[in-house]
Amino acid sequence: MSFKKPVFNFGRVAVTILLVSCQREQVTGVDVPRKAPPMAHRDLSGGSFPIPIQATNAEATGGGEIGFIPTGIILPANSRYVLSVSGTVQVSAASVPCEFNSFGYVGEYGPNGINDGGFHQLEVSVALQGPLSTSIVTHPTNKGTPGPTSIYTDTLSSFGGGEILVARGGIAGGTNCGQAGVSYPAYNLSSSQIVSVVLTYVPPPPPMTIGASTRYAGVGDTVSYGAGVAPPGGSLSISRWRWVPDTGYSAPPGAIEKLSDAQCGTQTACNHTPLVPGTMWVIGAVNGNPDSASVHVNVVPCATPIATRDTILDHPLVRKLLRQAWDSSHYTDPITSNRRERGGYVWRLPDGTYQVNIYTASGDTPCTTAMTPPSPFPGVPIAAFHVHPFKHLEILPSNCPIQNRNPALSYGYDALKYGGPSGDDFGRLKGDNDYFNSLIGAPPFQGYVMDDKNIYRFPPTTTTSNWKTNVVTYPRNDAVHGCVRP
Numbered sequence: 001m002s003f004k005k006p007v008f009n010f011g012r013v014a015v016t017i018l019l020v021s022c023q024r025e026q027v028t029g030v031d032v033p034r035k036a037p038p039m040a041h042r043d044l045s046g047g048s049f050p051i052p053i054q055a056t057n058a059e060a061t062g063g064g065e066i067g068f069i070p071t072g073i074i075l076p077a078n079s080r081y082v083l084s085v086s087g088t089v090q091v092s093a094a095s096v097p098c099e100f101n102s103f104g105y106v107g108e109y110g111p112n113g114i115n116d117g118g119f120h121q122l123e124v125s126v127a128l129q130g131p132l133s134t135s136i137v138t139h140p141t142n143k144g145t146p147g148p149t150s151i152y153t154d155t156l157s158s159f160g161g162g163e164i165l166v167a168r169g170g171i172a173g174g175t176n177c178g179q180a181g182v183s184y185p186a187y188n189l190s191s192s193q194i195v196s197v198v199l200t201y202v203p204p205p206p207p208m209t210i211g212a213s214t215r216y217a218g219v220g221d222t223v224s225y226g227a228g229v230a231p232p233g234g235s236l237s238i239s240r241w242r243w244v245p246d247t248g249y250s251a252p253p254g255a256i257e258k259l260s261d262a263q264c265g266t267q268t269a270c271n272h273t274p275l276v277p278g279t280m281w282v283i284g285a286v287n288g289n290p291d292s293a294s295v296h297v298n299v300v301p302c303a304t305p306i307a308t309r310d311t312i313l314d315h316p317l318v319r320k321l322l323r324q325a326w327d328s329s330h331y332t333d334p335i336t337s338n339r340r341e342r343g344g345y346v347w348r349l350p351d352g353t354y355q356v357n358i359y360t361a362s363g364d365t366p367c368t369t370a371m372t373p374p375s376p377f378p379g380v381p382i383a384a385f386h387v388h389p390f391k392h393l394e395i396l397p398s399n400c401p402i403q404n405r406n407p408a409l410s411y412g413y414d415a416l417k418y419g420g421p422s423g424d425d426f427g428r429l430k431g432d433n434d435y436f437n438s439l440i441g442a443p444p445f446q447g448y449v450m451d452d453k454n455i456y457r458f459p460p461t462t463t464t465s466n467w468k469t470n471v472v473t474y475p476r477n478d479a480v481h482g483c484v485r486p
């Protein structure tokens, strides 16, 4: 409070009774932390792929060769897997009417192919095509072991991730049957060969992240969001953006969402103009793994100026509890002795959310409030607030302690001196700061005082020497912006 008449030093009394147990009722608001959706499912199934075969070993097909082709089997980066190639190629004599055919390779061959004096015909090769390169990751190592039971297996790691490619060599044996310029295939080919991958370890995908240019926006402010991957390096794809307004809020009349989430499409950045608090979701995939990320943005009507945004005063809970403090002060009661100063603290909880409490006590008066928090404290105090339920120059009632000082004088509320709050208000704030600092090491916090016209703020930088000029004033009925706070 501030007074037109002699300064009285009563605000400080509250500090000294902070530890005194007294009857009180609490009005509390609690920030509800929002949970992220469950982690995307990690597919450990791998996959399999039948390796195609040419009908014959015609020269034009490289003897029936199959060059590297994609299998559709995708390996996440840093995964481990068991690679197998199983099944055989059947080589039978082609029905070419030619006496020179010897059909020496008729038979059935496994993935290692035919050991033909250093040539491994029909040998299967596997490669990994990563984001930057294609590398041969394996050949069968037990070369030259033909037979229908042959199977190749290896346990491997995929550092960069990518897609499995597979190839098979051809088999020589074309003939021209003694005719110049003609070539007949010697063999017909068929195959049951399959390349298969069983993933044995898939690391968690890098999570998708989302950042916001501000967590505290005014109605219609443009908030810029960006999607990313942490740690960096994953391949990010966005399928859509989705803005989910908090329930229980409605936009101010006439407020329009100028930029909607829908126009952001599959971009990795999005600009949006929220009207109420809510959560922006970005949905997509990292390295092909479905994922999403979200960030909550507080939106309050009549936000403080964006250049000097006061994120505490703009917090919806603080606004809500300021309104409750004001509404419970009986500020319209013509019997001014019925009015009550109300106040409390904004606490930061260990999980980063806010809790706001109004602490009332039976000994509160129209001009004083004890604001005694319970012990232990709910969190770390980051702001104190109280209301002055008076108009400028309104005469203070007799149950305001100051009236005892000199009953011959009549004291009035002064909302102009020192920009609103009084020396008593600063004294109380400083006392609170010192008190919480001595008990729990809380850093200096800021104070708010609200009367019927304005919200006054003592920034945390307020000191004994600058408090008279350091006050920031926010009009409750903001004619410039056409809005009302709190």
Ligand SMILES: [Zn+2]
Pocket: 001, 002, 011, 386, 387, 388, 424, 425, 449
């Ligand atoms: Zn005060």
